[in-house]
Amino acid sequence: MGKICKSCGNYYSGEYCDNCGYGKPTGVSESVKKYRKAARNKPLRMQTEEDKKLYAKWAKEEKQEHTEKRNDPKAKMHFLLVVIIAAAIVIGYALYKSGALFSNTREEVIEQYFSSISQGDFDKFVKCFPKEIKREYEDDRQASGLGKEEYMKALYQEFTDTYGEGYSIIVKFGNTTELSAEDYDMSAYKDQHGSAPKLSEVCEVVTTVEFRGAKGSHTSRLYIYVGRSGGYWRIFGMDEDMGSINADGTPNEGDVPPIEDGSDPER
Structure with missing residues (x-):
């Protein structure tokens, strides 16, 4: 039986909206985030009680996703790896420019x-x-x-x-x-x-x-x-x-x- 997406209003029949990704168990998709960002620009005086409840629900979901990512060991390792690579590039470039690396006499x-x-x-x-x-x-x-x-x-x-x-x-x-x-x-x-x-x-x-x-x-x-x-x-x-x-x-x-x-x- 078909459903109407609570996020973008799209009609879908699967487990989640194939237009914006609403309902996906792996977290909030990028398209959902873009839609939500646009929806939140709606002036406060024009927001209905249903809108406010929906925005509050979105905020709770995004906060939970952020917390999960922050506590994810793989995410922490990935961030640490990015920092190490960036530091190595900066140090390597400095050594190259100074002649300490790959230089001659x-x-x-x-x-x-x-x-x-x-x-x-x-x-x-x-x-x-x-x-x-x-x-x-x-x-x-x-x-x-x-x-x-x-x-x-x-x-x-x-x-x-x-x-x-x-x-x-x-x-x-x-x-x-x-x-x-x-x-x-x-x-x-x-x-x-x-x-x-x-x-x-x-x-x-x-x-x-x-x-x-x-x-x-x-x-x-x-x-x-x-x-x-x-x-x-x-x-x-x-x-x-x-x-x-x-x-x-x-x-x-x-x-x-x-x-x-x-x-x-x-x-």
Whole structure:
């Protein structure tokens, strides 16, 4: 036998109203709540005694449902889980931005730079630089039409010609001098690349690099400038210590000084 819903006036034949959900044993449905909210907007002077009794009944049902949800162990566990996940996201983001999470060191980015050259690894190579330089290398490779491995081989073909296939690069670190991030001039970098990242730290790392291969070997002393941006160390530039110059204009390799102990912060 059909019934008329006391909540929305819909005619239904089941255990509960299929229009608003009134009479559902699992609690007050969302559609019921919406209907009730609209019904309660009826001005008080226009409410009949039947309306007032119905609104009081709704309030009692909703209060009971709220109490049941609040005391439900599953609901409490769900709420606690949401709080834990939200806290973990906030903490993880803060650690990521500070560089404490998934960061690198000054030495690691320099080692990655030289190992990516000897291995011909384009992806590792471009990650050593700020986004502006990284983008320029990626654009240049796309324009060349070369694959990543082919591009790296062409970029450093001179090393292969000089030292032979499968050459190795040995890196040793000397003194590290901290520079003021505020005083480190990025204007030339910005002019060249269009924009410049904000640096929290800048260092000059004295590095001795030895190339070894079947065709020969060579040792260079480099001053590599690394900066920390967004929690990661990147390479911004490097200068080579040429030592004295021979009559033919080439550096005297015997002048390349041995690497110093990096414990002394002063060069």
